[in-house]
Amino acid sequence: MDKNVARRGFLAGGAALGAGALISACTSNEPAATQQASASAAAPAAKEGNDAPGEKVVIGFSAPAADHGWIAAISKNAADAAKQYTDVEFKPVEPTNDINQQISAVESLIQAKVNVLVILPNDGQQLNQVARQAMDAGIPVVNVDRIFPDKLSYRAWIGGDNYGMGVAAGHHIGKTLKDKGVSNPVILEIQGIATLPLTQDRSKGFADALKTYGFTVAAQQDAKFTVESGTQVATNLLQAHKKIDAIWNHDDDQGIGVLAAIKEAGRNEFLMVGGAGSANAMRDIQADSGVLKATVTYPPTMAASAIKIARLIAQGKGMSDLLEQQVPQSITLASETITKDNAAQYLPLGFES
């Protein structure tokens, strides 16, 4: 019985936290005061079980520079999650896209002897060493998204499923085309940054899922995650293929540019699937006015969850939904497919790009 109450508290806390995170994710243009108000309004609901104030913890946080909608949502969600707890002192360091600087920033957090670190590295491989230093110094590390190759470098990992994104996109496209009875479809792929392992995982998942329908990817180009590059690449791709059946665009931020190019070319004979789940993309899908018919999620709420996990680790607690005494080592979030049918349900979770 006791357990049940605790569990309910945890769930309520999670819901409140999620709500807070989404409200703030959606109101980025409003003054900070409004966001704080909404965050603290959500907080009182969450004071039982694991969310009850405990031992004071200092959480250090480091993430890449927020020059992209998804990353921006990550930092915001982390800060908002930390605000929900009176027993958490949130210590973010200046975000940067320079690996060298991020290493220094994490080192400074180690020097400051924070209780626990939450790190979304620019590159997991390259930040592995400094994360290991933190662990060796007795500071548990919660690794967000881009994984450290060395398991000694983190206490827990939470992140999205890049391979799963590809699989979800592949299944949506494969099934849609199969249902329409299309044979030998022309399927294109517009990637993010080609050199990142996450991009390669997405592409692999996509190809593997399409294979189950007997389909293959006809052409693949990378668009660097920027709007402008999305336009450039899509313009050329549309010229290269006079008839297209489907496009998977890995990223909804660059997708704005891709859609602009498609509109400019006046093409609509194909369906497009996005990636990451931005609010813009969801609104487009809901309106069903263009080629964008679906997007596959890569939830930025993972940062809020990471803060929660970090707090539990520092306080030596487990996750009350599980029987385990301690927080799990690895949590992979599911990639879901958002279509016209469920867009309304996911829209509050979308981030503005």
Add this chain to the structure above:
Amino acid sequence: MTEVDQAASAGPRLKAAGPGGRFGRLGEVRHLGLVAALVLLAIVGLVTKPENFATSSNLVSILALASTIGVITVGMTFVIIGGGIDLSVGALMALASVWATTLATQSYGPVVMIVCAVLVGTGAGLLNGILIAYGRMVPFIATLAMMVAGRGLAQRMSNQRTQLVQQDNSMIVSLSTTRVLGLPLLVYVFALVVLLGWLLLNRTTFGRRTYAVGGNPEAARLAGIDVRKHTLMLYALSGLCCGIAAVLIMARTTTGSSTHGDLYELDAIAAVIIGGTLLSGGRGTIIGAILGLLIFTVITNLFILNGLNTADQLIAKGAIIVAAVLLQRRSLKTPT
């Protein structure tokens, strides 16, 4: 004006740079080389992708892609002929686009946005010019500072988000969607900028002075040219071009973003150099730079048409820069 003419013919390097002279024409020898390279690329396109390459819609795409960076390239040509360099163009374009779209979120109309973009670009260009001409900073350093700070300011203004051009500002988007005689409006904007740039460089005192200032600033000063004021104007001109380019990128992508124009400065400089403009100044043409840019754009198009990847594309671009500069060395026979 006649004094300037005399000054311009004083030094051996200035002699060749007279307006409307052999550096101003399409038929000039080095331009023929660039045209030949373009023809060669077109043949590659026709052979590898006959059904895609020579279509009118593909040619329109190539021109539309070249427009934004083409406008920047025109400004860059002036700056480099004038003996300087502008590393800040990509950042200024991003800044102008962000500034303009921020106004859009406060429901100002498209005219205000366009004026804003142009003013921001020109203003930042003027600041570059002041630092260089009156602050006596090396152009490389001054514009490097502007490149870094400009991008930062763009990020700050946009809160690092992509800002959509709202539907009620469709006038801006229509630059890209409205077609006249088969070409999107933004291609006409590009053509107009090239034409005005060409006239300014080849048919006016301003152009003559640009060659003089870049070729030999001391001689230009002795000839009565206000070298500082002229330098200031050159950077303002480049900034103005960035502002116009910002409007075009807003039209194409329907957004303003601090990531716009990433590495455009390098593409523009490369196009200018391939076009036969000396990095040391005093010599060069608009037409050459635009041909250089078209070569780059066509290569990208060919690579994507044939499904080749970005990495190989970069290698090809690098090889072309080296080849173009080596060829120019030979044709110029400059003593080393």
